[in-house]
Amino acid sequence: MNVNISTYCTVSNHLVKVNGTEYFEGAPDEPNFLKALYQKLEMSYPKFFKMDDLSKLGVLGVELLKLHNPEISNYSDDEIGLVFQTSKGCISSDLSHQEKVNKKSPSPSIFVYTLANIVIGEISIKNKWFGESILFIAEENDTSSTINYLKSLILTNKSKCCILGIIDAYDNKTELKMALITKQELGIALNEQNLKAIFEK
Amino acid sequence: MDELIVKLKGQIIEYLNLEDINAEDIVNTDPLFGDGLALDSIDALELIVLLEQEYGIVVADPEKGKEIFESIQTLAEYISANK
Amino acid sequence: MVYIGAENIISPLGETAHENFEALTKGQTGLKLIPGGGIKDEDLYLSVINKIDGLDTIKAVEKSIQDSLSQVHQNELGRTELIISTTKGEINLLKNGDDQHATLDEYKRRISASLPWVKNTTLVSNACISGVLALIVGHDLISTNQVDSVIVTGVDMVSEFTIAGFQAFFAMSPGLCKPFDKNRDGINLGEGVATIIMSKNKAAFKSTPLQSLGGSAANDANHISGPSRTGEGLYRSMKNTLKNAQVNSNEIDFISAHGTATAYNDEMESIAFDRMDLSTVPLHSLKGYYGHTFGAAGMIESVICLQSMRANKLIACIGFEETGTSKPLNIIKQTTDKNLNTVLKTASGFGGCNASILFKK
Known part of the structure; x- marks a missing residue:
């Protein structure tokens, strides 16, 4: 059995692709692209609007994977591991919180998002997933640690499959690369080169 | 009081990022937590921030928030009494 | 190994x-x-x-x-x-x-x-x-x-x-x-x-090391800041950790808990330990000595686990006086000697995350 890349999706600024094929493109001047994608996905999840952009992006990514691979729901609630990496993490929320701190009036709903792993919490809550999860800090193109740990989760049977997420949302940057990684005979083996190749499609 | 209630509804929608909810949708006596607007514990803390910033009212004990934030009506009454 | x-x-x-x-x-x-x-x-x-x-x-x-x-x-x-x-x-x-x-x-x-x-x-x-x-x-x-x-x-x-x-x-x-x-x-x-x-x-290692038996993480899937009322994530984390290491609850000599001293967190932990049949195992939180050191907490507390195992000593949970959780726990009131072979370390945090790891002599 190999550890292989299954369904994958990318969000690069306003362009959304699933398995390399365009799914949605937000207008370049769309100020609320994430909301537009939420509407395109016909979601009804009021909590979405309380999230920071990092969490919104992560939650939307998982919906994209589910839409194109309904088999994800065949896994039981703790068989799916969430292995994410981010470069700038929650710097947007950090800056918002710091502004509030400078005014001596911190906001709990901003502060809670100053932990980048909240995106994993939001995904877990939305999908009722109780499995393994972890957030690494790494440059977008440095996926070695994330891949190594993800493989160990599958090889040790701690997770049956994993969702790999490479995520960043700050300033005007909205970048997501997400893939379902499963154990199967055939498919594209999970390694740095293959990941790079599929995500550049 | 009515004026305060209208203003409060707008502020709650803004502070709590209640997208897709209009002020008219919020019934004055409906519970804010649980069934009503389905607010949670972070929202309750955020309402404390709202009270301090918009009305200068300091709530030192978050447990007290449970009674104050029961509904828009109770919240408005509390503000009127403590402003 | x-x-x-x-x-x-x-x-x-x-x-x-x-x-x-x-x-x-x-x-x-x-x-x-x-x-x-x-x-x-x-x-x-x-x-x-x-x-x-x-x-x-x-x-x-x-x-x-x-x-x-x-x-x-x-x-x-x-x-x-x-x-x-x-x-x-x-x-x-x-x-x-x-x-x-x-x-x-x-x-x-x-x-x-x-x-x-x-x-x-x-x-x-x-x-x-x-x-x-x-x-x-x-x-x-x-x-x-x-x-x-x-x-x-x-x-x-x-x-x-x-x-x-x-x-x-x-x-x-x-x-x-x-x-x-x-x-x-x-x-x-x-x-x-x-x-x-x-x-x-x-x-x-220059002096005899201990062993790690590995661990597991699990999410509450409940709330981003509030701990689960049922201790679900922590329970699942401990259950997987023990299962993967093939260790039974009754083999654990000591638990280094998270114990932040907030009302909801400590209550949640007590429920999770009770569900795991671990409520009689000697347990402490070190927050009364170090405060909550966040990213360092699990590490500092694990170091003290290793030191406790080397010295065969249970460190008292300072700050604790009277049972205050719905499920009673065996909180260590006084620093005492005890032979420690198998030790469980747990942690829980914002985002509904929980983790646990086992150490063995």
């Missing part, structure tokens, strides 16, 4: 694991009253090495790692990876508008630059379970033969940034924190650094 040892702690209680452990056996705490430490100048109990926003974490990390490395034969480590555990790194830089250096990827770069001999640096930032999770990552990378050894360092500082946030959450105790106690009323914040080395090579 994954061996674990060469531990270090840098905290207000000392600069080596031994100094810290000795201080704990004497009941000393790093917490002290800092006048005007709060966002609105409230007095706060904090465990700070220097002053708020004042810790040079990079220097402290280097020092901690150096001390750990002095306890191993470096040429026996083989392929080695450095794993950093932190929630906010040097977030105090943001105060001066320096958002370029305040990010964790920049922090990781600065730490790597100070340790040029390490080939690969990994940074885990997973709220309050970061430290335990970093140890689990280290264990799994070694057990799946992807590396031979790991150096795991946990670090976080006391900053105005974090103080303000927890004050907004009404999570801070006005006094000294009281883990699991009936009158517990919130956390104290603390800072520190701790390092542990894990290796598949027993001979790499």
Whole structure:
């Protein structure tokens, strides 16, 4: 059995692709692209609007994977591991919180998002997933640690499959690369080169 | 009081990022937590921030928030009494 | 087999694991009253090495790692990876508008630059379970033969940034924190650094190491800041950890719990331990000594687990007086001797995350 890349999706600024094929493109001047994608996905999840952009992006990514691979729901609630990496993490929320701190009036709903792993919490809550999860800090193109740990989760049977997420949302940057990684005979083996190749499609 | 209630509804929608909810949708006596607007514990803390910033009212004990934030009506009454 | 040892702690209680452990056996705490430490100048109990926003974490990390490395034969480590555990790194830089250096990827770069001999640096930032999770990552990378050894360092500082946030959450105790106690009323914040080395090579350690049996993480899937009312994530984490290590609940001699001393967290933990049939196992939280040190917490507390196993000593849970959870626990009231073979370390944090790991003699 190999550890292989299954369904994958990318969000690069306003362009959304699933398995390399365009799914949605937000207008370049769309100020609320994430909301537009939420509407395109016909979601009804009021909590979405309380999230920071990092969490919104992560939650939307998982919906994209589910839409194109309904088999994800065949896994039981703790068989799916969430292995994410981010470069700038929650710097947007950090800056918002710091502004509030400078005014001596911190906001709990901003502060809670100053932990980048909240995106994993939001995904877990939305999908009722109780499995393994972890957030690494790494440059977008440095996926070695994330891949190594993800493989160990599958090889040790701690997770049956994993969702790999490479995520960043700050300033005007909205970048997501997400893939379902499963154990199967055939498919594209999970390694740095293959990941790079599929995500550049 | 009515004026305060209208203003409060707008502020709650803004502070709590209640997208897709209009002020008219919020019934004055409906519970804010649980069934009503389905607010949670972070929202309750955020309402404390709202009270301090918009009305200068300091709530030192978050447990007290449970009674104050029961509904828009109770919240408005509390503000009127403590402003 | 994954061996674990060469531990270090840098905290207000000392600069080596031994100094810290000795201080704990004497009941000393790093917490002290800092006048005007709060966002609105409230007095706060904090465990700070220097002053708020004042810790040079990079220097402290280097020092901690150096001390750990002095306890191993470096040429026996083989392929080695450095794993950093932190929630906010040097977030105090943001105060001066320096958002370029305040990010964790920049922090990781600065730490790597100070340790040029390490080939690969990994940074885990997973709220309050970061430290335990970093140890689990280290264990799994070694057990799946992807590396031979790991150096795991946990670090976080006391900053105005974090103080303000927890004050907004009404999570801070006005006094000294009281883990699991009936009158517990919130956390104290603390800072520190701790390092542990894990290796598949027993001979790499100068003094006899202990063993890691690995661990597991699980999410509550319930709320981003409130602990689960049923302890679901922590329960599942412990269940998987014990199952994977083939250890039964009745083999556990001691639990180093998270015990932040907030009403909901400690209650949640008691329910999870009860569900695991662990409520009679001696248990403590170290928050009364170190405060909550976030990314360093799981590491500092794991170092004390290792020290306790070496000394066969249970450290008292200071701050605790009277049972205050719906499910009673066997809280260690006095520091006492006990033969410790198998020890469970747990942690829980924002984002609904939970983790646990087992250590064995």
